Amino acid sequence: MSNILKFNIDNIMAYDKFEVLTSTAYPLPIENVDTDQIIPARFLKATERKDFDINFFRDWRFDSEGNPIADFPLNDPKYAGSKILVGGRNFGSGSSREHAAWSVYDFGLRCVISSAFADIFKNNCLNVGVLPVQVSAEFADKLFKAIEADPKTEIKVDLPNQTVTLVSTGESETFDINGYKKGNMLNGFDDIDYLQNIKEEIVEFTETRPF
Amino acid sequence: MATTLFDKVWDSHVVRKIEDGPDVFYIDRHFIHEVTSPVAFVGLKQRGIGVMYPERTFATADHNTPTWNQHLPVADPLSANQLEALANNAAKYGISHWGLGHRNNGIVHIVGPENGITLPGSTIVCGDSHTSTHGAFGAIAFGIGTSEVEMVLSSQCIMQPKPKKMRINVNGKLGFGVTPKDVALYIISKQTTSGATGYFVEYAGNVFEEMTMEGRMTVCNLSIEMGARGGMIAPDEKTFEYIQGRKHTPKGADWDKAMEYWKTLKTDEGAEFDVEFNYDAADIEPMITYGTNPGMGMGVTKSIPKAEEVEGGVETYKKSLGYMKFNEGEDMIGKPVDYVFLGSCTNGRIEDFRAFCSIIEGRKKAENITAWLVPGSHKVVDQIKEEGLDKIIEDAGFVLREPGCSACLAMNDDKIPAGKLAVSTSNRNFEGRQGPGSRTLLASPLVAAATAVEGVVTDPRTLLV
Numbered sequence A: 001m002s003n004i005l006k007f008n009i010d011n012i013m014a015y016d017k018f019e020v021l022t023s024t025a026y027p028l029p030i031e032n033v034d035t036d037q038i039i040p041a042r043f044l045k046a047t048e049r050k051d052f053d054i055n056f057f058r059d060w061r062f063d064s065e066g067n068p069i070a071d072f073p074l075n076d077p078k079y080a081g082s083k084i085l086v087g088g089r090n091f092g093s094g095s096s097r098e099h100a101a102w103s104v105y106d107f108g109l110r111c112v113i114s115s116a117f118a119d120i121f122k123n124n125c126l127n128v129g130v131l132p133v134q135v136s137a138e139f140a141d142k143l144f145k146a147i148e149a150d151p152k153t154e155i156k157v158d159l160p161n162q163t164v165t166l167v168s169t170g171e172s173e174t175f176d177i178n179g180y181k182k183g184n185m186l187n188g189f190d191d192i193d194y195l196q197n198i199k200e201e202i203v204e205f206t207e208t209r210p211f
Numbered sequence B: 001m002a003t004t005l006f007d008k009v010w011d012s013h014v015v016r017k018i019e020d021g022p023d024v025f026y027i028d029r030h031f032i033h034e035v036t037s038p039v040a041f042v043g044l045k046q047r048g049i050g051v052m053y054p055e056r057t058f059a060t061a062d063h064n065t066p067t068w069n070q071h072l073p074v075a076d077p078l079s080a081n082q083l084e085a086l087a088n089n090a091a092k093y094g095i096s097h098w099g100l101g102h103r104n105n106g107i108v109h110i111v112g113p114e115n116g117i118t119l120p121g122s123t124i125v126c127g128d129s130h131t132s133t134h135g136a137f138g139a140i141a142f143g144i145g146t147s148e149v150e151m152v153l154s155s156q157c158i159m160q161p162k163p164k165k166m167r168i169n170v171n172g173k174l175g176f177g178v179t180p181k182d183v184a185l186y187i188i189s190k191q192t193t194s195g196a197t198g199y200f201v202e203y204a205g206n207v208f209e210e211m212t213m214e215g216r217m218t219v220c221n222l223s224i225e226m227g228a229r230g231g232m233i234a235p236d237e238k239t240f241e242y243i244q245g246r247k248h249t250p251k252g253a254d255w256d257k258a259m260e261y262w263k264t265l266k267t268d269e270g271a272e273f274d275v276e277f278n279y280d281a282a283d284i285e286p287m288i289t290y291g292t293n294p295g296m297g298m299g300v301t302k303s304i305p306k307a308e309e310v311e312g313g314v315e316t317y318k319k320s321l322g323y324m325k326f327n328e329g330e331d332m333i334g335k336p337v338d339y340v341f342l343g344s345c346t347n348g349r350i351e352d353f354r355a356f357c358s359i360i361e362g363r364k365k366a367e368n369i370t371a372w373l374v375p376g377s378h379k380v381v382d383q384i385k386e387e388g389l390d391k392i393i394e395d396a397g398f399v400l401r402e403p404g405c406s407a408c409l410a411m412n413d414d415k416i417p418a419g420k421l422a423v424s425t426s427n428r429n430f431e432g433r434q435g436p437g438s439r440t441l442l443a444s445p446l447v448a449a450a451t452a453v454e455g456v457v458t459d460p461r462t463l464l465v
Ligand code: SF4
Pocket: B062, B063, B107, B108, B109, B128, B129, B130, B344, B345, B346, B404, B405, B408, B409, B426, B427
């Protein structure tokens, strides 16, 4: 089970700390999944951040009448409750909408694994407490195969050690994350806290700007 | 040391380098709109912090706005709520706001340059991925998420790792009927939708040098569609001529000083890029997409590739063609089309309307086509009228709508119905992008116009004489 700590209610924009997460995973072996699929534009009309899970992958999860599409992995009871999503190559391309990362988080996911991420989506994930884990194409393939063979397959994502492990076989890979972002994720901090602390330096810099 | 244009602009905006972390990156200009900013303002309120430099942020309403009867109250309560939130937040924090009906209102990436807010050598961000448009002026401009919008509002900075550098050179002579949109779609088809992930692109070569500012904006706009963080083009006489005298452009002595700096903004001889690509202008045809990402494009006269000819997963490819209801090996020319959309921050400027009109002039809209012609801003509308293009549009049986993002992302009423096929001058052909179940073919204003009068996908060169 995951050892994610509880939500910090003092600061509503912050997120749960992330240390080691062991969970089953939803497989989504489709390439170039864009953020318009993760959350279609017509659901971006909120002025508050809440309940974005409802329309997470809306048009892939539900048909035009609003009935769940049974064989779509996110609806499949075999994987229910997973905290990890394993996606195909170039996950999160397209629109910069952070709503996509919010919907991932609100759906109960704390980690997305893929062999390649689009830049903005990756950044957005890191800013909202979802860990993007980039693995080799071979390892991603292994994960998909393992999940297909056994939907109860567990994956262990260890942020302090930067490793991702297929629990059943012990096969493991390391992943990259810069030290600063890693610290933020481990502590549930965000960039705004950091920037607020260096305001004087920013004021000085602003004075040097030509326009 | 020889440095690139990108390095010059980036390095001069680093407030602080964090070891094993991102740069604290200074933002000169920030655009906000109604969709991606409200939650950032909620964040400010919850943290009890304010807007540090309100004069560096500019608000415009565009994503959600109707393109018809803009003088009436916005009917959709959720859209109206977002527009009101934008207006209230702007008023509360002293941010300039161009709401619906304002003379300067329009799509954020069109009104920025029009008003001289976009300047060479500046850094520009907005909660919209096509912020890359402003790179046409030699600015570093890119899209950000809402957390970052909150960062810019509260500290005028974001935390960014420096991207790698790519240069794309296109040299030679462009063929007849080949527009900047085609150049961009061609490059993306070569790079694929993720080929430039992790990179910032500089476009170089005589093709971009000879391009108008409007064409350069179209090209830089589409940089994000190959995964790049953004794209830029070195400023030159054309750039300076475009910005001089606009509302927010430096004036007098400030202009002279700025010019001195701007003239240094080019990649030095011998400066190195992480990767470089060369394309020949003569290889580029009028383009069209056939799949569900902008990398799935080809010359309009070509046939849809077979699964085994494309890179990447066969399953993904088949899913894409299945959604489009197309078969491998089919021709695009002659396919019946239902909708034509001219507009968006990619092709909603005056030149795009001129190009469209050059084909529809003296012809009639095809019966089977529903056409939405949506200018990018009120200034574009004014120009259309000044040049008499509105007459051409009307005589050909088309209607000119009011400015906004419209069917580019279909958040307002301009939705392509499920199953219908649209030729669109916008930037994304993702599943459902233009409305649930809609099917999109991306193309230039010329291809869109030719299709609009013929009713089927048409090579514009057959109508241009
Ligand atoms: S026209 Fe489309 S891409 Fe451009 S700003 Fe509007 S929604 Fe974004």
